[in-house]
Amino acid sequence: MDGDRQISTLTDPDQWARCAHDGTALMDGGGVSLAWEAPAAPPAGAGEPAGLAFDRWGRAYRSYPGAGRVDVLDDSGPSPSSPSSPSSPGHPGALLAPRGLAVDSAQRLYIAESCGGAVHVVDLWAERLLRRVPVRGRPLDVAALCDGAVVLLADPAGLVLLRGRRGPLHGPVLGGALHAAGWRPTRVAVRAGQPYLLWVAPCGDRAVVARPDGTDPLEVGPASDLAFGTDGLLTVAGHPGQPFRRYRQDGDGWAEIEPVQALGYDGGAVSAAPDGRTAFTTAQGLGWTAGPAARYVAGGRVIGYRLDSGAYRTRWGRIFLDACIPPGTDLRVGFLTSDEDAVPDPVPWTPAVQGRRVVRHPDLTPPLPSALRLARLGPGSGLFRRPTGREWPWAQIAPDDAFETYEAPVDAPPGRYLWVVLDLGGTARLTPRVRSLRVERPGHRLLAHLPRAFGRDEQDVDFLQRYLAPAEGLLHDLDGRAALRAVLLDPTATPQEALGWLAGLLGLALDRRWPLDARRALVAQAYDLYRIRGTLACLERILRIYLPVPVAAVENWRMRGLGGAVLGTTPDGPPAPAVGGAARATATLGRFAIGGVRPGQDGYTATAHRFTVLIAAPLEGERLEVVRSIVEQHKPAHTLAEICPLGAGMRIGRSLHVALTSMVGPGAGWGPAVVGHVRVGEDGVVGVPSAAARVGESAVMGAVRVG
Incomplete structure (x- = not known):
């Protein structure tokens, strides 16, 4: 339709901060919501400090200082060896009050042994203790610092660094007004290579997050631990029974965002997982933060600054809002237009209640609307939810995106300048949220194709402009899709509803149980997979697309016996071991195999046309059924296949698969490894x-x- 149509936007966090706010808050990442306040939950008593850390594979390590050990936990449930409470005497370990845990980039686990005056360094790749580092003082906590760690000490208070096999080295010196006033550091975390400490007041009812020298302070109230996420988000844990407070640094200050619930927190430790979630210690082992714990005000208003169309007497088009409006909440929009370049009595700017940002060069912000005209503005108009989603052609929307697109015509007289006013209404537990705002300029021009008699009266023009807007919007959306229909042939950009159609052009039938990204990758690699169809290489590639984990298809004939030299034996020595049959002790070097053959049976005949798929991931339920379907459809013809899930990988002491994977140590009754418990x-x-x-x-x- 109109190729010269442009839009004015409010999307960036800096843009929302320049608006005037009344009872509203800035959201993390951009957007507005109703102002909130954290519920005043009484603490359930201070808990015992503990340690919690994650490695690159997502495994959680949780310390039990009273029991003297560190357990490896699964995020799907509590560890089988975890006690019912941290102080349970069951399964005692050999560590002396391990309070702090950290995992560095080299996958080394650091254990701060508080009562032992040392830090244990464990190599998680080799699953062995590298060294025990004695330190002068009592280790309270430890945090990963690149390929090393920073250790917080008490008696005397200080910081030391551990890097590889070097250390302990002197760390940053404690100082500043907090240190001079008797505040004591209790926890340490690292953000962008800079240590931050949790300073607790001598009375214990106040806490401040600051650097070792006391700079960049942040008052957080009563707190027990802190953690920085991969995106720099600071999470501060209070006492048991209190929600977690969250902050994000903005310039030289900190902006607080909505707190989150932490049900079951025992006051031990909080940590950020590799996937961005926040975990904390509980009596059962491990817990995860839930939804917001804030209480919202009943209503609020956002007054936007002036938007400029660049032409006088502009008739603005439609407004689009990406918003989340839960049931029981309300969102209305009002408009003010003008052709006057000056605003005689602009509304004074007021910042947001929460999530405040530093506005750079505030003098460059366009003026706010006239206070007199704003007072005369009536109630805003409602919004229509678009059933087709975003107004952008072929826009992709994430399945977990809770924001939908709403639209409404700009109900205002023509004018070069436009002000948008948002009125938000909610409940104590629910609030509407607006992430972005877009306004068309100018609107449709269907009136230019009608007889001029229809546009003699201004009221008739306004009515026809609004009356024709829905039909013209539908035509405009169809025209935009037609202009970009080449997107339908791109597997990475085509909409989700068109992906099955694109796969049909290639002769594929997609399984809806696959993740969306995996289906797109399968369609993108279809022609390459057709070239090797019916081979083990093709089967392995398809399984890696569905499961982004190591996959190997091992043919059983490769394990048919000791057809080569046995490393470590001599011709006149004892015979080589064989699994399942006899074997020769000498043969050609380089053709080593394990397995043996059954007496009276040829090794190739017993193992031909059979293979085993080794998958380094736990498989159960629907994922296992999908893997079986893939193997059955894409395996070579006239072959038999067996699926062998390896769980988290090969582990010594655990039997994985007969004749294909080895087992060292006892099988039944082999318990999970516990740091500090092995003797x-x-x-x-x-x-x-x-x-x-x-x-x-x-x-x-x-x-x-x-x-």
């Missing part, structure tokens, strides 16, 4: 095993130790 001679392995060593023959310290 030499009970269930530990000391040293590195030598080649061709056998169980029951040699037990040399530094070579092989079984027991």
